[in-house]
Amino acid sequence: MRVKAGTRIGDAGRALKQHGLSLINQGDIDTQALAGALSTGTHGTGATLGNMASQVVGMRLVQPDGSVLDLAAGDTRLPAARVSLGLLGVVSEYTLQTMPAYNLKEVLWRDDFDACMERHDELAASNRHFAFFWCPVPESRHLYCLADTSSVSNTPREHDVCEMKVMNITEDAPYTRADGFEKVAYSSEIYPIEYVPNFHELEYAVPVAHAKQALREVRDLMLTRHRNCIYPVEYRFTAGDSGWISPFFEQDSVTISVSGGPGIDYWDYLRDVDSILRQYGSRPHWGKLHFTNADDMPRLFRRYGEFVALRRALDPAGVFLNDHLRNLFA
Secondary structure (H helix, E strand, C coil), rough: CEEEEEEHHHHHHHHHHHHCCCECCCCCCCCCCHHHHHCCCCCCECCCCCCCHHHEEEEEEEECCCCCEEECCCCCCCHHHHHCCCCCEEEEEEEEEEEEEEEEEEEEEEEEEHHHHHHHHHHHHCEEEEEEECCCCCHHHHHHCCEEEEEEECCCCCCCCEEEEEEEEEECCEEEEECCEEEEEEHHHHCCCCCCCCCCCEEEEEEHHHHHHHCCCCHHHHHCCCCCCCCCEEEEECECCCCCCCCCCCCCCCEEEECCCCCCCCHHHHHHHHHHHHHCEECCCCCEEEECCCCCHHHHHHHHHHHHHHHHHHHCCCCCCHHHHHHHHH
């Protein structure tokens, strides 16, 4: 599928449906433009599924002098460009690998934290998609407008619980159960979640082997030192990919994200979360808050030096740099 870079994810999904096709995977927000989402490493969930940029098999980039650079499958620069923060040119068009249209069956329920951890590996391995929100207090779910799943809960608790979700490809015809916690629909109609706007988010990709321990430490931090920080913690799986500065470069990962409301001073909380996650070699989601600095980059990204060299070759005057990117990639 060839698509203009400014196309919204949801619009791409609706167009694909008309042609009997689907995106291989997508995230839980579909109002983003493809260029912003793909260039920052946006992802969905699925232990065997890469981020959205891993579906890119071709790109068109406008260079600083106005010339056009076309990258096709097999071009050694394409892996660098899939997740590039706009540093290699203005993306004007993508060619995406798609697949035949499919329906997804979504099932939601609630478990307490320990039960979720006990089933963690099994659920990740036995479902195409598995994710959850950990909610420290009952009010947490309201901050993301998550459904009240008490009627399908495996626990009487309403705090320290996980709002669970699995999704799998099915041949079933579309339906929605009366309570809304089980449904089947076309893929791009299942993936999105409608969030309340205006929250700030930090998200890192943690190597999957360390993800459960990292989450336990973040949970302990929120239940002890930062008890006023009650936004849900989102936990999702993403397979490794070949993007040189992708958060998932050659690393199967779990993304752990924490949030807070606008106007609230919660920087100490974010720094404490960063201190926990960075000890496991975690990498930032480039479209969200992070504390990664230039000294971190060679350690986190094996091909960082090559990426910087390519950026300098394509944009020697630094036209596509801003203050933030200059500190990381100049």
